[in-house]
Amino acid sequence: MRSPVRFERRLEQPKWLNWAIPVLSLVAALVLGAIVLLATGKNPIEVYDRIFERGFAGTRALSGSIKTATPLAFTGLCAAVAFRMGLINIGGEGQFYMGAVGATWAGLAFGNDLPTGVLVIVMSLSGMLWGGFYAAIVGVLRAKFNTNEIITSLMMNYIAAIFLNYLIYNSTSYWRDPKSRNFPAGKPIPKRADWNVYEIFGTRIPLSFLIAVMAAVGVWVLYKRTRFGFEVGVIADSPKAARYAGIRTSSTIIIVLALSGALAGLGGAADVGNFRGLLDSKGLQMSGYGYTGIVVAALARFNPISTIVVAVLIGGLTNAGFALQGPDFPSGLVGTLQGLILFTAVAGEVLVRYRIRRNRRTVAVAA
Amino acid sequence: MNSNLVVIIAASAIFYGTPLFFAALGGIITERSGVLNLGVEGTMLLGAVTGAWASQHIPGSAWFTVLASIFIGMTAGALTSALLAFLCVTLRTNQTVAGLAITIFAGGVGLSSYFANIWKVAEGPVDRQIRKFDVLGLGDSPIVGPIIFNQTILTYVSWVLVIGVSFYLFRTRFGLQLRAVGESPQTADAMGIDVVKYRYVHTIVGGALAGLGGVYYSLAIVPTWVNGMTRGAGWIAIALVIFGFWRPGITLLGAYLFGALQSLGSTLKARNVNISGDILDALPFFMTIVVLVLISSRFAHRRLGAPASLGVPYEREER
Numbered sequence: 001m002r003s004p005v006r007f008e009r010r011l012e013q014p015k016w017l018n019w020a021i022p023v024l025s026l027v028a029a030l031v032l033g034a035i036v037l038l039a040t041g042k043n044p045i046e047v048y049d050r051i052f053e054r055g056f057a058g059t060r061a062l063s064g065s066i067k068t069a070t071p072l073a074f075t076g077l078c079a080a081v082a083f084r085m086g087l088i089n090i091g092g093e094g095q096f097y098m099g100a101v102g103a104t105w106a107g108l109a110f111g112n113d114l115p116t117g118v119l120v121i122v123m124s125l126s127g128m129l130w131g132g133f134y135a136a137i138v139g140v141l142r143a144k145f146n147t148n149e150i151i152t153s154l155m156m157n158y159i160a161a162i163f164l165n166y167l168i169y170n171s172t173s174y175w176r177d178p179k180s181r182n183f184p185a186g187k188p189i190p191k192r193a194d195w196n197v198y199e200i201f202g203t204r205i206p207l208s209f210l211i212a213v214m215a216a217v218g219v220w221v222l223y224k225r226t227r228f229g230f231e232v233g234v235i236a237d238s239p240k241a242a243r244y245a246g247i248r249t250s251s252t253i254i255i256v257l258a259l260s261g262a263l264a265g266l267g268g269a270a271d272v273g274n275f276r277g278l279l280d281s282k283g284l285q286m287s288g289y290g291y292t293g294i295v296v297a298a299l300a301r302f303n304p305i306s307t308i309v310v311a312v313l314i315g316g317l318t319n320a321g322f323a324l325q326g327p328d329f330p331s332g333l334v335g336t337l338q339g340l341i342l343f344t345a346v347a348g349e350v351l352v353r354y355r356i357r358r359n360r361r362t363v364a365v366a367a
Numbered sequence: 368m369n370s371n372l373v374v375i376i377a378a379s380a381i382f383y384g385t386p387l388f389f390a391a392l393g394g395i396i397t398e399r400s401g402v403l404n405l406g407v408e409g410t411m412l413l414g415a416v417t418g419a420w421a422s423q424h425i426p427g428s429a430w431f432t433v434l435a436s437i438f439i440g441m442t443a444g445a446l447t448s449a450l451l452a453f454l455c456v457t458l459r460t461n462q463t464v465a466g467l468a469i470t471i472f473a474g475g476v477g478l479s480s481y482f483a484n485i486w487k488v489a490e491g492p493v494d495r496q497i498r499k500f501d502v503l504g505l506g507d508s509p510i511v512g513p514i515i516f517n518q519t520i521l522t523y524v525s526w527v528l529v530i531g532v533s534f535y536l537f538r539t540r541f542g543l544q545l546r547a548v549g550e551s552p553q554t555a556d557a558m559g560i561d562v563v564k565y566r567y568v569h570t571i572v573g574g575a576l577a578g579l580g581g582v583y584y585s586l587a588i589v590p591t592w593v594n595g596m597t598r599g600a601g602w603i604a605i606a607l608v609i610f611g612f613w614r615p616g617i618t619l620l621g622a623y624l625f626g627a628l629q630s631l632g633s634t635l636k637a638r639n640v641n642i643s644g645d646i647l648d649a650l651p652f653f654m655t656i657v658v659l660v661l662i663s664s665r666f667a668h669r670r671l672g673a674p675a676s677l678g679v680p681y682e683r684e685e686r
Contacts, residue, residue: 152659155602155652155653292471343450343472346468
């Protein structure tokens, strides 16, 4: 059997692919999504129109989308940082929870004593430490025992979720509101520990979104402009060459995973400081920021700066999903669309590596 | 004697281990061909939701409905992994990311919950279930009764499959060729084996088994639909493939070990044993990590039987 097309490996990757692939992926995902919608008896144009209206049209929609985009930007960066080294950290979810735990602790402990500006820093650092350490465990196992980081990081998501439940529902921990007897809830951090929200041209921009942008620039600089970033690149491309060059592979693995987890943890801190104001066990587990972050990073082709842009895009989609949820906009639809986007982004990579040529019919005479 | 704690744990280890085994067996078949399927969790959930739907809606006698539900769940799993095969084999994408895409697409907040929502699966119980039955009236016999003679039909199917798949992998020409494809597709191709066909077929069969594991969840374990009801079973199954050294027999034992861990919480709680439920809930996940560390550290350099080309796309042009 002769296939109608053949793949030719590209010798160099043209620059225009960097934006063409994500755009094409999105369009293809929307087309596939339309098929799913049609097959289940919905009008795709109507659904997409409403998603756009609720996600992006006007300052109110945009404010909501940026709010939803903020945690995704952090978890997206978390996935992107690790993937740059060929490490698949799907533990962003658990590292995000741990960051939230750490930041809530800092907010509760120092909330009444420190000025807001210092509190933001203390909460961020605490969140990064918790998230970073949690991911570093995966890093140590990978570096010292060569244990597959994909499965361990995922298992640790479940463990972190159980830990959250323990803190809020099944114990009288420091994080639980003692006033909540019948309906257990987290203890709110003092008002002074709330992070700022700025208003720019009517659009509300939380401080943590700006922090995410700075973090993205920081990651970009780290990977493109420093010796460490160069070494990470060498390890990713050729572990053997890295060993010959005397690069310490195992400590680099641990550092990269810790950094990746610290970014997710910072997202958790932002979740507490800028948005929820307490450790919301159920809310965190229902959001699935970590998993969506993987979609964000993949569509951004693991580039930190594009990750921010894509986060706003996916944030808008998610935000519209929340706003529209109801009988004629079933939950799970947004997740399905995100999955489709991930598919098409993955499939789009084939265009980066290969040129697809038609096999001429005349050649296939041999019968 | 049959209410002895050990007997109960052993019986529920088999009951809860069976779906893990189906998914892991699917994983073995898929990975032996050199394709890594990280989409097992999502595939199981799609099998579970379609199976639950079928059980609620297909008319006819109870056994016919259950049989049809199993078939539909397996078909859903097969279709899902056909998509994976298209991405990994035809488009030669990164298999890790492609598998993750399947799990995110089909998983707890994706297509499976979308289907559950529009089909209103969660609104009623899944009445027509896969029930345990008493084999030859031996279910009451001491010790072995509840453990061996009082399980669901699928458990007995799984025992047949252990032997069948082991025979297929290690005693038939197809199995030999399959392993060749997983070890060195270049060599297999040179011998005239159709690498692409082998990878497609075995990925799809593996997906059907994952779907079967999913149906077991919605029809035998949990009587009503809950979004994301497999709770990481697909991922544990992936770890079990490694734990079982890519061999069905050892994997079966591993599945029962994890089945015991998963059921330990509810069993002990029913007995009023005073252990924190959270620790018991976390145990399977924690043990998966421990097991992975042990395996990867001690034998990492002595090859365990991982197919050499696992996860590597085959590019014929670059042979």
